[in-house]
Amino acid sequence: MSEVVGGREVDVVVIGAGPVGENLADRAHRGGLSVVLVERELVGGECSYWACMPSKALLLPGHALAAAHRLPGAAQAVTGGLDAAAVLARRTTFTHGWDDSSQEEWVGSAGLELLRGTARLAGERRVVVDAPDGTTTVLTARRAVAVCTGSVPVLPRLEGLPETPHWTNREATGAQEVPGALVVLGGGVVAVEMAQAWQRLGSRVTLLARSGLLGGAEPFAGELVGAALAADGVDVRTGTSPERVAQRGGQVVVTLPGGEEVVADRLLVATGRRAAVDTLALETVGLPGDGPLEVDDSGRVLAVPGGWLYAAGDVTGRAPLTHQGKYAARAAGDAIAARAAGDLGDQVPAWSRYAASADAAAVPQVVFTDPEVASVGLTGREAGERGLDVRVVDVELGAVAGASLVADGYTGRARLVVDETRRVVVGATFVGQGVAELLHSATVAVVGEVPLERLWHAVPSYPTLSEVWLRLLEEYGL
Numbered sequence: 001m002s003e004v005v006g007g008r009e010v011d012v013v014v015i016g017a018g019p020v021g022e023n024l025a026d027r028a029h030r031g032g033l034s035v036v037l038v039e040r041e042l043v044g045g046e047c048s049y050w051a052c053m054p055s056k057a058l059l060l061p062g063h064a065l066a067a068a069h070r071l072p073g074a075a076q077a078v079t080g081g082l083d084a085a086a087v088l089a090r091r092t093t094f095t096h097g098w099d100d101s102s103q104e105e106w107v108g109s110a111g112l113e114l115l116r117g118t119a120r121l122a123g124e125r126r127v128v129v130d131a132p133d134g135t136t137t138v139l140t141a142r143r144a145v146a147v148c149t150g151s152v153p154v155l156p157r158l159e160g161l162p163e164t165p166h167w168t169n170r171e172a173t174g175a176q177e178v179p180g181a182l183v184v185l186g187g188g189v190v191a192v193e194m195a196q197a198w199q200r201l202g203s204r205v206t207l208l209a210r211s212g213l214l215g216g217a218e219p220f221a222g223e224l225v226g227a228a229l230a231a232d233g234v235d236v237r238t239g240t241s242p243e244r245v246a247q248r249g250g251q252v253v254v255t256l257p258g259g260e261e262v263v264a265d266r267l268l269v270a271t272g273r274r275a276a277v278d279t280l281a282l283e284t285v286g287l288p289g290d291g292p293l294e295v296d297d298s299g300r301v302l303a304v305p306g307g308w309l310y311a312a313g314d315v316t317g318r319a320p321l322t323h324q325g326k327y328a329a330r331a332a333g334d335a336i337a338a339r340a341a342g343d344l345g346d347q348v349p350a351w352s353r354y355a356a357s358a359d360a361a362a363v364p365q366v367v368f369t370d371p372e373v374a375s376v377g378l379t380g381r382e383a384g385e386r387g388l389d390v391r392v393v394d395v396e397l398g399a400v401a402g403a404s405l406v407a408d409g410y411t412g413r414a415r416l417v418v419d420e421t422r423r424v425v426v427g428a429t430f431v432g433q434g435v436a437e438l439l440h441s442a443t444v445a446v447v448g449e450v451p452l453e454r455l456w457h458a459v460p461s462y463p464t465l466s467e468v469w470l471r472l473l474e475e476y477g478l
Ligand SMILES: Cc1cc2nc3c(=O)[nH]c(=O)nc-3n(C[C@H](O)[C@H](O)[C@H](O)COP(=O)(O)OP(=O)(O)OC[C@H]3O[C@@H](n4cnc5c(N)ncnc54)[C@H](O)[C@@H]3O)c2cc1C
Pocket: 015, 016, 017, 018, 019, 020, 021, 038, 039, 040, 041, 042, 043, 044, 045, 046, 047, 050, 051, 052, 053, 055, 056, 117, 118, 119, 120, 148, 149, 150, 151, 169, 173, 190, 276, 279, 280, 312, 313, 314, 315, 319, 320, 321, 322, 323, 324, 325
C-alpha cells in the first residue's frame, strides 16, 4: 500500500457509528474536541437495525401473550394467537424501516461531523475514508483515532454451508415473513432468543446446539430456557453438531450424525461473533489483522505506542453488549478529552470515570427469552476459578409471593454467589418471567460491594419479585 500523507486535521476520528462510536464521539466532543464520525452502513449500528431492538420487538408480543395465559381471568380474554404480520410491522417501526435519517439528525445536533464511507488506518493518526461515490478523504487526528467497528458473525466450518443460503442475525431480525420451518444452529444468546421468537410467531423450529444452552451462564439458566423452548414446541437437540448442510428444492437439508435429515425452509447460523477489523488495514499501525483490539481500561489499544489509538465496544472482545460498550465509550471519550486538556496521564485510576473497571467484575446481561435470564458478575464456577472462597445460595422464585401473583405456576430460580472472605455478592443470576428489571439491584450490590449485613437493611417491597432478595439472604443465614 502506498504511503498516505497529509489530510484534513481534526481532533478525533471515530470509526464506526454504532451505539459505541456515537457515545464515544459525543463524550469527546462534550470535552471540547472536534470529532469526525465515519460510518459505512447505517448510523446506529448493528444494535438498532439487526440486533437488540428488532430481536426484542419480535420477542415481546409472544411474552405478553404467554403472560396473559398464565393469569386466570386474563387468560379467558385471550382467545387468539399472535398476529405475526402486526408483530413484524411493529418490529419494522423500531428499525425505522432500516432508515437512519433520525440518527443522522442526532449526530448533527450533537455537534459531530458525519462522514459516510469505509474507513481504514494509514499509519499513525491517519485515517482514509473511501466514500460510496468513489471519493477519498484523508483525515489526520490531532488527539486520537477510536475504532468502534463492532463485530460480524462467525460461520463454522461445516460441509456445504458456503453454498447453502442461510440466515445470520441480519435476516433473522429483518425477515418479512415467517418461515414454515427453521433450523437454528448454535446454543448461545442469539440462538435461544431467535428460536423462541420465530417458534412463537408460527415457525416450526429445530435448535441444534453442540453442547448445552447458554454455556457461559449458570447451568440452571440453560436448563430452564431449554425446557421452556421445548414447552413452546421447539425441537431442542443439545449435544448435536450437524455433519453437513445442503440446499434441495428450495429447502435446506441438515444432516445429523447417523444420517438423520432435518429439512427446513430456512437455516439460521448463530455460532458467535468476532471483531470487525477486516477492512481496517491494521498492519499499517503494526497490529495483526485479525483482532480483537486489546485495550486498557481507558480504551487505549495496548500494542500501539504513543497512546493515540483507542477502541471500544464489540471490536475489543471485552463485553460484547450494547450497554457495556457504551460504558466503555463514555470512559474512552472522557479520557481522550481529559488527556487532550492535560488533566489525565497514562494511568487511569480504577473505578474513575475514565476506566471501564466494571468489565472485569460486574457485566450485566439479560437474555430476553421467556423465562428471562438476568445475570451479573461471576458465576459460581468463575468465582471458584478466581480462587475466591465461594458460597452459592439458591432460591426457587415460585415460592416468592410476588412471583405467585404474577403468574400461576411461576417457574424460576435465583442464585447469589458470595465471596465469603469479604461477605459481599460477586455474582447473581435470576431466571424467570419478568426478572430483567430485578437485575439492576444486583448490579448495584456487586459494583458497590455492599456487605451482606448492610444489604439486609435494603427491604424489598411486599408483594414484589424483589422479595427474592430477602429469601436469598435468609437462605444464606441472615
Ligand atoms: C441478534 C442480536 C441481538 C442482540 N441483542 C442485544 C441486547 O438485547 N442487548 C445488548 O446489550 N446487546 C445485544 N446484542 C449485542 C449488540 O448488538 C452489540 O454489543 C452492539 O451492537 C455493539 O455495538 P458497537 O457499536 O460496538 O458495534 P456495532 O453496533 O456493530 O456498530 C459498529 C458500526 O461500525 C461500522 N463500521 C464497521 N467497520 C467500519 C469501517 N471500516 N468504516 C466505517 N464504519 C465501519 C458498522 O457499519 C457499524 O455501523 C445483540 C447482538 C445480536 C447479534
